[in-house]
Amino acid sequence: MALKMAPQKQKVMRKWEIFPGRNKFYCDGYLMTAPNTSIFYLTVVLITATSTLFFVFDCPFLAERITIGIPIIGGVLYVFTMCSLLRTTFSDPGILPRASQDEAAYIEKQIEVPNSLNSPTYRPPPRTKEVFVRGQAVKLKYCFTCKIFRPPRASHCSLCDNCVDRFDHHCPWVGNCVGRRNYRFFYMFIVSLAFLAVFIFACALTHLVLLQTETKDFLDVIRKSPFSVVVSAICFLSVWSVIGLAGFHTYLTSSDQTTNEDIKGSFSNKGGSQNPYSRGNICLNCFYILCGPLQPSLIDRRGIITEEYRLQMQSADKNVITSQPPIVVQHIGTTVDPTKAYNHVDLEASTNMNNSHMQGVYRQRSYDNLQNDKSTSSVAHLVENELPLASVLIPSSSTIDKRMRLSQNNITSSANDMQDVNEIVSENSITNVNVSMEKKHMTAGNSYNNLPYRDAPTENVDEKKPSNTNNNNSNTTNNNNNSTDTTQNVYSNIPPTSPNVPNILKNAASDHVYSNIDETVNGGNGYISTLDLDLDDPLLTSSFIKKKEIPNNNNPQSVYNISTTSSSIPIETNKIILPSISSSSSTTGTQITSIELKNVLNAVALQKSNQLPEVLPVFGPALRNETMIDTALDLDSLDSQVGLMHMNKTIV
């Protein structure tokens, strides 16, 4: 396919080779069709086979008995039909070329809403522009794919991924869209096919009737000319739909409507709107549509690509990337094995972009997912603009996606990455668990684990380089980066404050909990997957809890000896807390998790207040930081303290 061709410097590149739609091109751009043309070949075979049978078995008899004109007329009709069909299929239906980068930016500027910059949750309004066509208001919709306001009567074909002027419909039978430029060919094809079908049917029937009069026995007739029966049967079955279609399109043509408008009922009299495009005269409409001046193709398929053209058309994609909110951009590039992740994305991205300008550009995974599904590409654009939604909704799918990727491609490498985890897990005698399973659990585990391990990830993401400060930490970092977008979003929310703070918790707990409480929207991103925790296998959960102990040097030996059941108990406690809170407050993950956190912290603080003369974690950043560190430390050592369990329950 054209889009997948690598650019070759020595060869002259033509525009069809980097055409952004999904059309297929043949003969160096002279011919173009829709992406899927299998039904078109069926059409060709049906017409040709039926006609061939007719010419071979019926025509000699009829030419001899009636007139030589019959094969001539049949031949002319067949040639005309096939010419119209091929012309419809292989010509440009009237594709509107996509806007260049500058034009798109100009339109963006014109429709920009002033306060859209401030609020990340801003959802762009449905972009329409109203124009008056002969005094009648017509809404022009903005096409997010083509970056243009579609002209009146144009529509975006989701199969070909193009805006088509005077879009009629996408016809799989002819293997192309039917639009302004090829409607006349299509109409003539339909009409001539109707004539051809009727003609062949009539001739085959005549053949049968003449034989019948000679032999007086119908079975004998069938035996003599079986193919006439076949031909007339095919024609009989197909002629009705073809005639119906021809009649319908004759009506549409005479009133200057398109199928699209007819289906939508754009000009139904109930709405009080007349068709503003009609010339008011049936003959004029027909003449104009079928024989009027024919606009040349606007996409200039065989034009030679200039550097300016490439820049203008292709950087439109880059523009999308840079226009993303800064928080969600470019995190996965810093994974453990960036080459693999990069390749993976590159493969996906190359379906709609040329590889040449992918260098150095990394596209966000969630965006990729959406973008690959072409039908939702406009939605992708929408989602892009709203940061919290994008970061909240996507992770589940992208996590799965990534998990699959890991299990398929990266088993060995990720096994290495997970060495640390494997060791711990093996102590719990879960030795050879599927790596992807581990990943899954670590996903949840790490997001829960955000509290103790914030330091390394923060550094990693903000400075875009792997941190090698602490062995344990860097391992966890890698796991984090591998596992979820969720956690990445969490890290990106954290301001890059004081990476040198000795205790990891300082940034993490303080900033994050702070954001959870004060700005639930931002903080919520991180804790979404805390919900996953509830589904976790207690064994694995315990494993990461143990792991958590290591950097804190909180008597690791004793931790390793803890049995799985006792270590999973605090988690169970959280499970108990969670639903009750959620039912009373809110159902969003953000709310739940923040409240849960608060509760746990309160519980710990209460517990601490029994031991230390320290204040509860309240206002004042410094104070809170320290308190939080302590409380989080206590959280880590919860597993050995059964008393807290009861306290949690009492608080709830």
Place this chain on the structure above:
Amino acid sequence: MSQTPLQPNYTKVFIQRDYSEGCSVQFQNRFPQELEGRIDRASFERTIAKINEYFIEAEKGNCSTFCEGFCACFSAYLIYLFTETHYEKCLRKVSAYISMQNELVYNPKGLNLTDPVNRGLRVIEISSSLNDRLST
């Protein structure tokens, strides 16, 4: 919203299509405020009017265009393989006119018109070679 002024350093102006007379290719004759001081209103309007005139000629249905259509139809559209259509001739005229206008009027003032065919007949692009002067 559509009246939001552009950024001062914006270097391109796009003359949009005018759909008030239907789907035929016509461009808005309204003088864009970004060109204020760059070119006089009369010559801009004259250019646009002339381009519109060419497109009216290209798209009008008179005897010759209908004949052309009939011939094409009766030749099973094979004639299109060999001849240049009326529309294409008109587009050629538009291109010639625009390049002439560029030479005579626009280029001396640091402006450049882009042939609308290169922009899918959606817009006439007027770009400025002086980056900072195309402001209101």
